Amino acid sequence: MMNPVIDVAGLRCRYGDFEAVRGVDFEVAEGELFALLGTNGAGKTTTMETLEGLRRPTSGTVRVLGADPWRRRAELRARTGVMLQDSGFPADLTAGEMVALWSATSGRRATEDVLERLDLAHRRDVRVKQLSGGERRRLDLALAVLGRPELLFLDEPTTGLDPESRQRTWEVVRGLLAEGTTVVLTTHYLEEAESLAHRLAILHEGVVAVSGTVEEVLAAQPARISFDLPASLDVDALPLLAGDVVHRPPGRVEVRTAELQDDLALLLAWAGRAGLRLGRIRAHHASLEDVFRAARTGVAA
Numbered sequence: 001m002m003n004p005v006i007d008v009a010g011l012r013c014r015y016g017d018f019e020a021v022r023g024v025d026f027e028v029a030e031g032e033l034f035a036l037l038g039t040n041g042a043g044k045t046t047t048m049e050t051l052e053g054l055r056r057p058t059s060g061t062v063r064v065l066g067a068d069p070w071r072r073r074a075e076l077r078a079r080t081g082v083m084l085q086d087s088g089f090p091a092d093l094t095a096g097e098m099v100a101l102w103s104a105t106s107g108r109r110a111t112e113d114v115l116e117r118l119d120l121a122h123r124r125d126v127r128v129k130q131l132s133g134g135e136r137r138r139l140d141l142a143l144a145v146l147g148r149p150e151l152l153f154l155d156e157p158t159t160g161l162d163p164e165s166r167q168r169t170w171e172v173v174r175g176l177l178a179e180g181t182t183v184v185l186t187t188h189y190l191e192e193a194e195s196l197a198h199r200l201a202i203l204h205e206g207v208v209a210v211s212g213t214v215e216e217v218l219a220a221q222p223a224r225i226s227f228d229l230p231a232s233l234d235v236d237a238l239p240l241l242a243g244d245v246v247h248r249p250p251g252r253v254e255v256r257t258a259e260l261q262d263d264l265a266l267l268l269a270w271a272g273r274a275g276l277r278l279g280r281i282r283a284h285h286a287s288l289e290d291v292f293r294a295a296r297t298g299v300a301a
């Protein structure tokens with residue numbers, strides 16, 4: 001990758017005797033959204049904190065916008081926006097006062113009304129403690145995007161949000177990507193990563209278990225066809241398929257295949273010729289959920 005915005009090589013982070021991050025490598029290109037996924041305790045936050053300059057790696061190298069984030073934190077702060085999992089705002093300030101305070105201290109001057117952008121303009125004079133949980137998350141995001149940073153770190157930006165607020169957050173993130181912002185996202189919502197990310201890495205117990213573009217990681221997992229086998233038939237009666245056939249008694253059949261279209265066509269033609277109805281038939285490509293499960297178990301899910 002030419003001039004990555006983020007370059008992580010051999011990153012290791014230790015808490016006392018416990019090594020939480022055990023040799024992680026990845027790069028993030030300019031203008032892309034990179035999702036860092038993994039189960040609880042996989043090492044996502046620890047990795048994010050080293051990128052944000054909040055934690056010094058035990059070993060390995062981390063470059064953010066060409067600089068060492070631990071040594072150059074002040075300088076990078078003016079160019080990066082951070083939305084932490086828990087921001088801990090002063091509860092007595094209003095949303096508008098928070099924006100003013102942040103403009104003064106972050107080194108990033110407001111170039112637009114961020115409260116307007118995050119649909120919070122009508123809440124400008126409301127104290128932080130009186131905002132709803134979802135509004136507080138939006139205020140977090142407003143402060144992170146203040147002054148249009150080149151790079152944005154979003155640590156679980158939509159946790160606890162209702163579906164509508166989540167959608168609105170996604171629209172804001174898509175808008176920022178369209179303007180050329182580079183984004184690093186952690187999330188437990190796999191559909192969020194699937195819908196927003198260009199590339200991703202799944203961490204498992206401190207190492208990268210899977211990485212690549214969303215298309216690549218999805219294509220590496222088999223697609224599935226499932227249906228109810230008519231009671232009069234045995235699985236041996238099925239036509240020869242490219243995929244593996246798994247019988248789930250009493251009468252459910254699952255086919256895991258790299259040739260979804262061909263196997264589906266064979267099955268439908270066979271059923272058509274025999275005059276059979278395949279009940280509750282479903283055919284779908286692998287989801288990020290399948291990839292995630294495979295990454296955790298180390299085998300195809």
Ligand SMILES: Nc1ncnc2c1ncn2[C@@H]1O[C@H](COP(=O)(O)OP(=O)(O)OP(=O)(O)O)[C@@H](O)[C@H]1O
Nearest residue numbers: 015016018020038039040041042043044045046047
């Ligand atoms: N300050 C600390 N001292 C000791 N161990 C820690 C500390 N912070 C994190 N850990 C441990 O390091 C591992 C990685 O934690 P980390 O918070 O990076 O994981 P995560 O992937 O962000 O998890 P989550 O999804 O729950 O936020 C965990 O086992 C955690 O218990």
